[in-house]
Structures are given as structure tokens and as C-alpha cells.
Amino acid sequence: MSEIDDIEWRVATGPVPYEEALAVMHERAAQIRASEAPELVWLLEHPPLFTAGTSADPAELFNPLGLPVYDAGRGGRYTYHGPGQRVVYLMLDLERRGRDVRALVHSIEGWIIATLAALGVEAHRSPGRIGIWTGSGAGKAKIAALGIRVKRWVTLHGLSINVDPDLSHFDGIVPCGISDFGVTSLAKLGKETSMSRADAALRDSFAPFLSALASPHQVT
Numbered sequence: 001m002s003e004i005d006d007i008e009w010r011v012a013t014g015p016v017p018y019e020e021a022l023a024v025m026h027e028r029a030a031q032i033r034a035s036e037a038p039e040l041v042w043l044l045e046h047p048p049l050f051t052a053g054t055s056a057d058p059a060e061l062f063n064p065l066g067l068p069v070y071d072a073g074r075g076g077r078y079t080y081h082g083p084g085q086r087v088v089y090l091m092l093d094l095e096r097r098g099r100d101v102r103a104l105v106h107s108i109e110g111w112i113i114a115t116l117a118a119l120g121v122e123a124h125r126s127p128g129r130i131g132i133w134t135g136s137g138a139g140k141a142k143i144a145a146l147g148i149r150v151k152r153w154v155t156l157h158g159l160s161i162n163v164d165p166d167l168s169h170f171d172g173i174v175p176c177g178i179s180d181f182g183v184t185s186l187a188k189l190g191k192e193t194s195m196s197r198a199d200a201a202l203r204d205s206f207a208p209f210l211s212a213l214a215s216p217h218q219v220t
Contacts, residue, residue: 004207007092008037011199012044015083018051018070028091029154040091041206043199048082048169053147060174067172074147074157076130078173084165084185086198090158094150097213101150104213108159111202111209112144115161118201120191134184141184142175162186163198 021044031037050061050069053076060078061069072079081087094104109125112132116123123143126133132144146159162185170183186193 004210007039007041009203010040010042012042014045015047016044018046018049018068018081021046021089022070022073025089025091025156026151029151029156032091032093032154033152039093040089042089042091043202044087044089045083045085045195046081046087048166049080050173051079051081053077053079057174061172063172065169065172067169072147072157074149076145076147079145079147079160079175080165080170080173081160082165082169084163084187085160086163086195086202087160088158088202090148090155092155094153094155097210099153101148104150104155105146105148107209107212108146108148110212111205112146112159112161114205114208115198115201116143116186118204119186119193119198121186121189129181133181134189141182143184143186143189145175161198161202163193163195 028037028040032039048067050063050067051072052069053072053074055075056077063069109132113123121134121143123132123134126140131142131146133140134143135141144159144161147157149156162183164185164187167183167185167188175183
């Protein structure tokens with residue numbers, strides 16, 4: 001049995017209300033810490049909403065459609081979630097995977113980049129900017145976001161990849177506090193992708209992510 005077999009993968013069949021997702025994450029994290037449940041990777045979509053991280057600036061929230069706004073408790077600023085966006089919540093035990101939050105973030109970024117490459121999109125980190133990006137110069141755009149909280153060395157929250165969301169909803173915020181570049185998606189880039197295919201790419205890239213997390217890092 002591989003290490004991946006010890007981790008539960010769960011795929012929601014319909015939109016999950018944000019309050020429900022928070023409750024499930026916190027309950028599962030407590031169970032993991034008490035060795036009462038396995039680690040969990042939870043793939044889902046949310047109804048249209050905004051979340052506010054611990055560094056959120058109210059001046060960056062416009063919200064002309066009046067979408068609900070939730071305090072997420074994770075790091076970062078404002079983020080949009082909605083249908084057509086694959087959200088991945090990670091409840092991993094860093095006691096057994098190394099107490100290195102910077103290495104965790106770096107490894108998640110690598111996982112996203114590898115997943116997007118499998119879906120035909122070349123993506124990259126952008127120094128000084130949060131998230132994963134495509135293109136360059138004036139054509140640079142954000143295609144994925146990540147935000148993590150660690151509680152008693154169990155991770156909460158995770159990442160999101162824009163498969164085919166309503167990109168106009170991002171106009172209700174300054175996404176992650178970055179106003180000088182736009183937001184894109186697999187669909188906008190001409191990569192028509194089903195959610196199940198995106199999920200398969202995430203799963204295929206997961207073992208290398210765990211290996212990277214377990215390896216010594218030099219994060220810059």
C-alpha cells in the first residue's frame with residue numbers, strides 16, 4: 001500500500017456552502033490531530049462567494065452583485081470562489097511531513113503548475129505575487145490561488161484552479177490584493193476541460209507533490 005492510499009480523497013457532487021466546508025475542515029483537522037481519522041484531500045465547488053483572509057483590506061472589496069463574504073481564517077486577502085472553479089482543501093498532518101510551512105506552500109505551487117501542465121497550460125510562480133500565473137508582460141494573468149492555515153500542525157484550506165468560472169465575478173474584489181494583472185481560466189485560454197479531467201490531473205500530480213513535501217527544500 002502506498003502513502004497515497006492512506007489519504008482519503010473526497011469529491012463533492014454539488015456546490016458546498018462555505019460554512020459547511022469550514023465546519024468539516026475544522027472537525028477533520030481535530031480528528032487527524034487525535035489520530036482518529038486519516039488525512040483528507042477534498043475537491044469541491046462553492047456557490048458564488050468571496051472569502052476574506054487575515055490580511056484582507058476592506059478597500060479591496062467592491063461586490064456590486066452583493067455576493068456573500070466570509071471570514072476564512074486563512075492567510076491572504078480577498079478571494080472569489082464559485083461554480084466552475086475547482087477548490088481543493090487539504091487536511092494534512094505536518095507532524096509526519098515536516099513542520100515547514102514555507103516548504104508546504106512551495107510544494108503546493110509546484111503541484112498546481114504540474115497539474116496545469118498536464119492540462120496543456122504553461123504556468124509559473126511570479127516573484128512577489130501570490131498565486132500561479134500564465135503569460136508574461138501585459139498578458140500575464142492569474143489562473144490559480146492558494147491560501148493555507150496550519151492548526152496544531154494540521155493544514156486547513158488549500159488551493160483553487162479556475163477551470164471555467166464566471167470571471168466577471170472577480171471584478172467584485174482586488175483578487176489577493178493584486179490589481180495590475182487580470183484573472184484567467186482554462187476555458188479562457190482555450191483549454192476546454194471537464195472538472196473530472198482536472199481532478200484526474202490533480203490526482204496524477206499528487207504523488208510528486210507528497211515527495212517534494214518530504215524532501216529537503218531550499219525555498220527562496
